[in-house]
Amino acid sequence: MCRTVAERTLVAELDTVRPASTTAYVTALPDARAAVLTRLWRGLVHEPLPWITARTTDREGVTLRLADGRSLRGPLSDPWATAATVTGLDLDGALFDHPAELLAALAVPRGGAFATELDHSVASLALSRTAPRPPVPSASRPWEWEQGTTDGHPYHPGCRSRPGFSAAEQLAYAPEHRPVVSLRLAVVEGAQVSGAWPRELRDGRSVLIPVHPWQARHVLSGLPMGPGPAAHPLLSLRTLDTGGDMHVKTALSTRLTSTVRDISAYGVTHAVATSDFVERLVRRLDGRLHIARTWAAAGAGSADLAAILRRPPHVHADAAAGEKVVPVAALPALLGPCEPGERLDRSVEFARLALGVCLDLLDLGVALEAHGQNLLAVIDARGRARRLVYRDLADIRISPARLARHGVPAPPVSGRLLNDDPAALRDKVLGSLVTGALGPLAGDAPTLGAILEAATRDLAPTPDLHALRTQPLPAKALTLMRLDPKGGNDLWTRLPNPLTYG
Template identity: 60%
Template sequence: MHRLPLSEAEAALGDELSTVRPDLSAAYAAGLPGARAAVLTRLWRALAHEPLPWIARRERGREGLTLHLADGRRLHGPHADPYATSAYVTELRLDERAYDRPDRLVTALAVPHASGFATELGHSVASLALSRAQPGLSGGEPAASWEWEQRVVDGHPYHPNCRSRPGFSVAEQLAYGPEHRPVVELGLVPVDDCLVRGEWPKWLRDEDRVLIPVHPWQAAHVLDRGHQEGFSAHPLMSLRTLALPDGPHVKTALSARLTSSVRDISVYSIETSATVSAFAEEIAARTDGLLHVTRTLGAVSAHSPALAAVLREAPDLYARAGERVVPVAALAATGLPRSPGWTARFARLALTVGLRLLDLGVALEAHGQNLLVVLSAEGEPLRLVYRDLADIRVSPLRLARHGIAAPRMSGRIVTDDATTLRRKLFGSLVAGALGATAGSAAALREDLGSAVDDLPRTADLAALLEEPLPTKALTLMRLEPGTPGDSWACLPNPFTGRAS
């Protein structure tokens, strides 16, 4: 192995940590090799399966997978499991040179936009090592869903930028990152001319002015106006959304790039929020009680994506006595005990709900952050809770087939294209949430095999069973930053092994 010194991002974070929290320095340094392997494993998944234009062909052999690059070089690594969540890739070999660091590998590949992406990967490794450096959790099982969320340390299970937080200092990561379990003090910005949808509560008003909750990072780095003291809240997985103690969740604008996206709140999503929430509540009622949607209580915008907020119900409202609500992303991350056949039963529940809504005309973005499961006292999956309606897709044509009036809205949320609708659901639920919960292609295949036996035979189910499985090409999108919209890859279908 060709050994290199710490990357710039690793060294910079380590230097700052030695000043801010020297007690974590040793754990951070010890965690770097594991963090590199975790990010390298995610990167290898992308290189093995995404339609990257500079990869001429892929050759699978007994010794692993070889990528033949368009310039004649070869990149070799182990067989790539598209659904693996363990860090099984410790090095990749580009021609005769081995790399154990994803940022160094991408720099060596020297493809278009490699430099910026390599910088993001360096941040991802360093931040992941920092996330893992915190002392272990103590105490028993969490009481609230936000406590489960804070046990998800590694971030996105498949994105190489799983912990990339450029623009955040070490002190800010420790102060705002949910995995560090802080309490965040939100500020309040008074606004005279404000777009309001739903019911904005009196405690967030100052006479005729609306008080918009703002994240302290946003207040420090983006906003050019003052704010007053607000309230304390617990950050959730998305970092910009926080749970009030014994109260609703508040989604704040956060104009920083985390994983792939800048986390502000579009004026469009505020304008449509009340309509989408009421419509989603109506559709969820058609699942025989298997799905609840957290209602949007109110949404406001100062006519700017950089200053806006959304209040929505806490998922815990949908748990009965003895039950608990757990984000799907936390199922694997927390090692929650599962009885034999648990994942198959959970997959059946999730597919039943997802395909039912898709047939009606609603495609959920049901990844592990948006989707939560209600568990019985014995830990059995009973119902689902879905939150954050900003990126669902609605088909007026499918709704009409079932005699359902389409909501009065336009824009990106509305589409009748079957491919777009299926990608939205299958990419998030099957390739994302269920894949990460299973943890490997073999386990996912076993879980899904029994889960679909009793599902209605629809055209959507046929596509799920027979066609390659779509997933967002997250690395391709970072290497083609000027291309609008989502890019997609096809993974081997866990039912058939097919991929395009």
């Protein structure tokens, strides 16, 4: 039964464009509500929200005391769990099983806008779960490894919020539905270009900038455009595989999860120099990490019209030897058929590789945002992680001071990419790798603790490793960020470290 505005709107559209999926969609709604409600409850229990004045935990659950005197009660919340376990929360005697309805009832500052996002998240998540199971990915179709994940961010309550996307547009553009997307090409004179923009994307002195069709219709509708290449959407939706040796990151001026996915002029200017620098630096890591190289970027002076071209991650796999490149977000599904002991062993192998690479690179002076979308694993024919690939360097941080300690000159970049604050650098790495990759791979705190204990046992001792093993772990305060009146800033919480409790 559809209860909210987003649910009713989406089902009405689905009745028109794909009526055969309507029953599956309505059937998926209760579990989608529970999945988003579980993520929201995690944020309410573990983030520093100013209108929660006290938290009390007993054997049966957690009670939150609100600033207005009311109380909200729910089950115990494992901050590292990924299963949907919350089916209802009690707000002063009233039971809520829909996250959007709960947010509206809480009546907190900016809660109305966030409730709308949660409504979209539930509705879109239910639609994502109607997608048919993907085929076994083929070496000739490497994008298929990106298209089997339906649920989005494992901890974000806005995991599937896609405002502005109709049911037809989600079916046409979202990777889990495995569409072929026809990009558009905007003709731009006097474009800002970095790197070697390819000849096939030029028209005389003009630059042809690939544009996502959603962007072309909703944001750049008055701009003349021609047809572009057919492409397959990847895990990030706005980044697409055009076949051959090119991935295209497009601007998409809508808020997916937390962020408006445009491409700033700063990003265009710094993309190639950053990629070249990091690619040279990772040669010190003995082949454990490859960079999906950014080789060109172009923009038209607006964050709404820009594109970045990258080499595909799969070029770093030996297909003849049975290797494949898999986004870390897809690893839980890949390891699903394993026996529990084998699954743990493989998770430890991956964690040891990922932590070793990211902490070694951090010691050198580069903090990767190594979550499940940016970080990929090269998996051998036996299903074991052998090397890593990293893509999308837009949100890394570079420490000139740490680089200097290793005799490495700072790259020719400026602005927000540069940061020497040890805490900020550590938060960037641990807050993405543990929360965005290892936590979801583990699925709960005890398993994560076992993985971290085994994976860190023999790593080189550094202050960053010591912090990982002994301190509460940083994680983005995803609910707080969506309720922050300033918006757009990274805000942090500290989660219980499974190595130091229970």
